[in-house]
Amino acid sequence: MSVGSGLIVRTSAALPAVVGEGSLVYYLEQIKKFPVLSEEQEKDLVVDFQQNGNMNAAQILVTSHLRLAAKVAFSYRRYGLPLADIISEANIGLMQAVKKFDLSKKVRLATYALWWIKASINDYVLRSWSLVKIGTKAAQKKLFYNLAKIKSKLGLYENKELEPEVVKTIAQELVVDETDVREMNGRLGGDKSLNVCVADDDEGEKIDFLVDKSQNIEESLARKQEASYKAKVLQNCLMQLSDREQSIVRNRMLTDAPLTLEELGQKFGVSRERIRQIEKVAFDKLKSMVLLAIDAKK
Numbered sequence: 226m227s228v229g230s231g232l233i234v235r236t237s238a239a240l241p242a243v244v245g246e247g248s249l250v251y252y253l254e255q256i257k258k259f260p261v262l263s264e265e266q267e268k269d270l271v272v273d274f275q276q277n278g279n280m281n282a283a284q285i286l287v288t289s290h291l292r293l294a295a296k297v298a299f300s301y302r303r304y305g306l307p308l309a310d311i312i313s314e315a316n317i318g319l320m321q322a323v324k325k326f327d328l329s330k331k332v333r334l335a336t337y338a339l340w341w342i343k344a345s346i347n348d349y350v351l352r353s354w355s356l357v358k359i360g361t362k363a364a365q366k367k368l369f370y371n372l373a374k375i376k377s378k379l380g381l382y383e384n385k386e387l388e389p390e391v392v393k394t395i396a397q398e399l400v401v402d403e404t405d406v407r408e409m410n411g412r413l414g415g416d417k418s419l420n421v422c423v424a425d426d427d428e429g430e431k432i433d434f435l436v437d438k439s440q441n442i443e444e445s446l447a448r449k450q451e452a453s454y455k456a457k458v459l460q461n462c463l464m465q466l467s468d469r470e471q472s473i474v475r476n477r478m479l480t481d482a483p484l485t486l487e488e489l490g491q492k493f494g495v496s497r498e499r500i501r502q503i504e505k506v507a508f509d510k511l512k513s514m515v516l517l518a519i520d521a522k523k
């Protein structure tokens with residue numbers, strides 16, 4: 226069938242999948258094959274999808290914007306998370322945008338989709354980080370969304386360690402701890418140790434906050450003890466999850482080399498979307514248990 230200005234819709238077409246980091250080049254080549262829509266074609270497809278429930282029209286809208294989703298995803302590659310998964314999350318945001326798009330907004334789908342794509346990726350990044358920084362999630366969110374903007378306002382464009390006075394200024398403006406500012410700056414600057422394994426030993430050194438060179442020995446020891454305690458709590462709470470949930474959480478969030486949704490789907494014989502659902506449920510359960518355990522100690 227044809228829609229709008231001669232756009233051919235192939236009902237047999239399937240969305241290309243990002244299987245792993247090694248398939249990224251192939252994936253990027255594949256999505257280049259989908260044509261860019263004219264405004265008229267886009268409008269016809271949106272109407273067909275919304276009024277007639279034509280899922281084929283929705284698929285055309287999604288595939289024609291996969292390059293946009295990939296471009297946004299690549300801007301997050303320095304965050305220390307699997308790029309294949311970031312692209313997958315970007316595509317989920319894109320699908321949500323297509324589902325909720327309103328022609329009355331008088332903007333193109335690409336403009337509207339940008340918000341959904343970034344929101345989906347941001348949620349994934351924060352979800353992935355939160356297990357190693359449960360105690361200050363609100364502060365982390367505030368820094369995640371505002372640190373780059375404030376640094377730009379201060380004329381700081383390089384990803385390097387911030388001077389103490391700059392850290393103090395940012396912390397005061399956002400009303401967060403200076404330690405949180407240093408840690409988030411390190412993460413956004415390319416820290417590759419974001420999802421490291423919480424080891425079974427008592428040291429917990431890989432989830433310690435980034436060290437403040439000005440802190441004294443007592444502060445350093447207290448911080449290390451707190452991190453060690455949180456590591457023990459996390460391990461105890463993990464054991465309360467099912468074997469499958471434990472495996473998915475460990476392989477997705479608590480390892481130096483996270484497996485992709487596709488790889489875990491193959492391991493457990495289910496779809497990647499099912500793995501994503503299990504991961505979210507397991508994470509929510511785990512977070513609730515950890516917060517409850519930490520609050521009980523206070």
